[in-house]
Amino acid sequence: MPRQYSGTFPLTGLSKCPECGSYMTSMYGAKRKDGTKKRYYVCGLYHNNGRSMCxxxxxxxxxxxxxxxxxxSGVLSSNIIMNELTQRIND
Structure with a gap:
């Protein structure tokens, strides 16, 4: 059964591994002294199958x-995109 994580990882399944192209998945690092855990994105192929795969x-x-x-944010705030969106909404 896959481990369930709490917290948010909005780019899970959207970002891709730079090495193999597999989708990146979520992972927490070890617990720190203050009780928090650092969040990471990790190669899904590695996460599910180990180092032999990636x-x-x-x-x-x-x-x-x-x-x-x-x-x-930079793309959406460009004048070209804003003009196109405005035109589509008005149409």
Whole structure:
């Protein structure tokens, strides 16, 4: 049975492993002294089948989410996209 994680990983299944192209999945690191755990995205092929299939390719979740959302925000705020969206809504 797959392990259930609490918390949010909005890019699970959307981001891809840079090495094998498999979808990235969620993972928590070891518990810290303060009781928190660091969130990571990890290669799904590695997560399910081990190192014989791929490497972990751990990406800190906070970093990946911040970069992706920053790029999405930049694209959505461009004048070309805004004009196209406005035109489609008005049509």
């Amino acid at each position: 490497n972990p390719n751990l990406i800190p979740a906070d970093f990946l989410e911040k970069e992706v959302f920053k790029r999405i």
